[in-house]
Amino acid sequence: MKWTKKHIISINDFSREEIDFVLRKSAIMEGKLFDSRTSSLMNGKILANLFFEPSTRTRMSFEAAMKRLGGVTIGFDHPGITSEVKGETIADTVRIVSGYADVIVIRHPVEGSARLASEYSDSPIINGGDGANQHPTQTLLDLYTIKKEFKDIDGLSICIVGDLKYGRTVHSLTSALENYNVNIRFVSPQELRAPRQIVKTLTEKGMQVKETTKLNVRDSDVVYITRIQKERFPDQQEYERVKDAYILNRKSLEGIQDNAIIMHPLPRVSEICTDVDSTRHARYFEQARNGIPVRMALLCLVCGIGFG
């Protein structure tokens, strides 16, 4: 398994062994988060954050991860200040920036842009989200959160709720879960059902998959709820009709298993009421925090920096 200079573009590029390896390394990194040696692992290294689309969590999380490792960050978080507005191609931008930085994180609304970037970069590219397609580091931190909680992903019942049609975190997560032996329950409005191909692939791999429009949190180890994303809807009337389809509150958690956890890629709008935050099931803030050790581990891996 060669990690140095590996591009992190799609969770579909990862085997189960590779995913498990990243999760193990992330746990090691979390154990060393405040170790004095950790804060100098990336001394002298530069991370370029190329955010052609707004993001707060992903961009700040990569920036924090790099700075915790002793590296520095450059880049932009607003396409208005880039040469793209002058008509520069993604390929040219990346070719130039790869001469400035040791590792590049790119977020771009066009699907496949990160794969294209990887073909023109001497430095490793990490996909920070390409439109509705992939967001592999989100998936790795989701899996890390599940594994941290239950030690083993195999055998779990996972309920995935919300926008299963447009939500890229859902698509990436289910692709990754194809590598494990889990039961999946998809809960969504009829018009936001998971793509047929995803359901077919999971079923062909022998997993128990159920699809329903009714949210029932019982019998699940993990409830992964997502925001209905306004920006992905071509039809705003359709959005208005389904935006509040599922709302988790303290009352709706009645009957939930004692050790079940609730996850959300954030930001949330109305789908999780704040009265859930203080329950023992809420893991979404911890999930977001887990992005730091996972991204620190990945940055070290692709830059060829050993850390135990």
Add this chain to the structure above:
Amino acid sequence: MADKKDQRLKIKTIKNGIVIDHIKQGRALDVLRILGIYGNFRDAVTLAMNVPSKDLGRKDIVKVENRDIDSSEVNKIAIIAPEATINKIKDYRVISKERVSLPELIVGIIKCPNPQCITNKEREPIESVFIVKQKDPLILSCKYCEREVSSPVLLS
């Protein structure tokens, strides 16, 4: 026997050129399109559709006089007619016979149906690339946006 005789009557042999046989029923016109044969082609073109076939039940055949075929055309035909065979004819004799085969990667031939895919954005230095995930029935996956396609549309 009667079938064979009928077929001989319907399809004349050619002196020089190509015979594309075992084309999936109904795809002969697509093969002509791939070969760029429209109304302005000067040499003889023979087209047979829905003729009996031992292997396929029914098949189409295309014969084109004084025409060769290149590998990009063969790859395109493989996508729409994966069982097709290409016979090259010289002086009424078959000088080569090959079955088309789908490559693992199909480069620069298929248009990605996803308008948000980077391969549909102008100015980027990129060709469409599809990965053959399954041959029968055909399932392709765009290397870039990962969209799966079962009825590919060829680039013009």
